[in-house]
Amino acid sequence: MSEAALELSNVSFSYTKRPVLDGVSFSLDPGQFCVLLGVNGAGKTTLFSLITRLFVSRNGSINIYGYDLKQQSRKALAQLGVVFQQPTLDLDLSLIQNLHYHCALQGINPEQVADRLQLAMEEVGLADRSTDRVRALSGGQRRRIELVRALLHQPRLLLADEPTVGLDIHSRQAILQQVRERCSQDGIGVLWATHLVDEVEPQDQLVILHGGKVLARGSAEQIMQQTGSDSVKQAFNQLTRSESS
Amino acid sequence: MKAIQYFRCLWGIFIREALRFLHQRERFFGALVRPLVWLFIFAAGFRSILGVSIIPPYETYILYEEYIVPGLAAMILLFSGMQSSLSMVYDREMGSMRMLMVSPFPRWYLLLCKLTAGTLVAIAQVYLFLGIAWFWDVQPPLIGYLLAFPALLLSGLMLGALGLLLSSAIKQLENFAGVMNFVIFPMFFASSALYPLWRIKDSSLFLYEICRFNPFTHAVELIRFSLYGQIGWVAFFAVVGSLLVFLAGAIYGYDPARGLMTRKQGGG
Numbered sequence: 001m002s003e004a005a006l007e008l009s010n011v012s013f014s015y016t017k018r019p020v021l022d023g024v025s026f027s028l029d030p031g032q033f034c035v036l037l038g039v040n041g042a043g044k045t046t047l048f049s050l051i052t053r054l055f056v057s058r059n060g061s062i063n064i065y066g067y068d069l070k071q072q073s074r075k076a077l078a079q080l081g082v083v084f085q086q087p088t089l090d091l092d093l094s095l096i097q098n099l100h101y102h103c104a105l106q107g108i109n110p111e112q113v114a115d116r117l118q119l120a121m122e123e124v125g126l127a128d129r130s131t132d133r134v135r136a137l138s139g140g141q142r143r144r145i146e147l148v149r150a151l152l153h154q155p156r157l158l159l160a161d162e163p164t165v166g167l168d169i170h171s172r173q174a175i176l177q178q179v180r181e182r183c184s185q186d187g188i189g190v191l192w193a194t195h196l197v198d199e200v201e202p203q204d205q206l207v208i209l210h211g212g213k214v215l216a217r218g219s220a221e222q223i224m225q226q227t228g229s230d231s232v233k234q235a236f237n238q239l240t241r242s243e244s245s
Numbered sequence: 246m247k248a249i250q251y252f253r254c255l256w257g258i259f260i261r262e263a264l265r266f267l268h269q270r271e272r273f274f275g276a277l278v279r280p281l282v283w284l285f286i287f288a289a290g291f292r293s294i295l296g297v298s299i300i301p302p303y304e305t306y307i308l309y310e311e312y313i314v315p316g317l318a319a320m321i322l323l324f325s326g327m328q329s330s331l332s333m334v335y336d337r338e339m340g341s342m343r344m345l346m347v348s349p350f351p352r353w354y355l356l357l358c359k360l361t362a363g364t365l366v367a368i369a370q371v372y373l374f375l376g377i378a379w380f381w382d383v384q385p386p387l388i389g390y391l392l393a394f395p396a397l398l399l400s401g402l403m404l405g406a407l408g409l410l411l412s413s414a415i416k417q418l419e420n421f422a423g424v425m426n427f428v429i430f431p432m433f434f435a436s437s438a439l440y441p442l443w444r445i446k447d448s449s450l451f452l453y454e455i456c457r458f459n460p461f462t463h464a465v466e467l468i469r470f471s472l473y474g475q476i477g478w479v480a481f482f483a484v485v486g487s488l489l490v491f492l493a494g495a496i497y498g499y500d501p502a503r504g505l506m507t508r509k510q511g512g513g
Binding site for chain 2: 052053054055056074075077078080082084086088089090092093097100101102103104105106107108109
């Protein structure tokens with residue numbers, strides 16, 4: 001059984017005849033923070049839809065902790081925590097009701113995770129607002145609750161699809177820090193999709209996706225060295241320009 | 246996954262549906278006012294025009310109000326089922342549908358939970374309506390209220406499954422207006438909800454055949470017979486058969502490998 005938290009092998013997908021993903025392959029180990037970097041329309045969300053089995057690819061394979069997503073989809077999905085690009089909290093329900101709903105969808109008794117839940121709410125500074133409707137929270141607070149929710153059932157792989165889009169700099173930093181801590185402390189694998197190059201740290205694993213193809217993969221430092229760049233931004237621009245031209 | 250986890254999932258989805266319904270006050274009152282308007286105003290106006298002869302399950306002449314109450318109960322289930330399908334389209338557009346779909350439970354089970362939860366919320370509305378109708382002198386035998394429950398459950402599941410099936414095929418939220426015009430109204434009016442089928446047969450044999458094959462007609466009759474302590478077997482089998490067909494279609498529609506979802510969603 002493979003030890004990789006996530007392993008994609010030659011994954012392709014198209015909505016119509018034009019391919020949106022073309023032979024995507026990369027892997028991610030437990031405890032690694034991997035940034036999936038690409039401009040809007042690069043295929044990041046489609047890739048997330050395939051990993052979460054909202055769509056099914058006829059080509060290639062996706063394994064999550066050794067579970068084949070096609071053959072053992074339920075075991076594979078049980079390893080996942082997901083923050084989608086679109087907000088998925090129910091605005092008319094309270095914060096705690098949303099979290100209890102998530103527990104139900106994971107088959108967890110909320111009382112069993114009450115301590116963890118309380119702790120997580122305190123971490124994000126919302127312990128005293130648990131009965132407030134989500135509608136009353138700010139965009140940053142909602143995102144942080146979505147993150148708390150995604151980690152509540154202690155998944156081994158966290159998928160976050162542009163979770164910081166539209167947030168102010170402080171909220172972005174707080175969310176990134178929260179995820180990086182969980183990644184290093186708990187050893188969970190993280191696949192973090194973004195188009196914001198400043199979210200990449202030199203030690204991060206980096207996958208550059210452009211036009212549905214992987215242009216580069218490895219640590220951010222390696223990719224900078226390979227391209228002779230001083231920054232991730234420069235490396236990204238160099239790779240995507242040469243691909244476009 | 247153990248049985249208790251399956252139950253937790255069902256319970257959690259039911260609680261969410263119930264809370265959403267209670268929080269949306271307009272929806273709550275709308276669901277109640279609609280059948281009451283039909284009962285208090287429409288039925289009063291048409292009482293003298295539409296005579297109802299003695300037909301099973303009734304053993305004597307009845308007032309028109311009494312005749313249309315089972316149809317209005319089914320109407321609550323019909324609107325609720327379609328409302329549920331609307332919420333599925335909304336959830337899909339807004340993203341919360343994804344939360345449901347990435348759960349490690351089997352997808353057919355998640356859809357069944359969603360369907361059952363929506364139906365139970367609708368049945369609560371039906372009983373509230375029947376309670377008000379009691380004070381309007383529509384008083385079936387007390388045992389009928391108990392016996393109506395399985396009929397309401399089956400009918401609600403069948404209409405909800407139809408809603409699910411439609412939601413898997415509806416491309417955008419805006420298209421839901423089409424469902425009102427092309428599904429809800431034709432189903433409701435081409436049924437035995439407001440008039441017995443023999444009256445329609447007198448007017449048009451063709452229309453009568455349409456009404457006879459309308460699953461909603463059978464839902465109405467199943468509820469009508471059960472309210473008076475009887476089982477309409479034809480209606481029972483028609484409702485169960487329709488439920489299985491609609492449910493199979495909905496599960497197919499939401500299957501990521503074969504269904505219709507991928508055709509409708511773009512990606513970044």
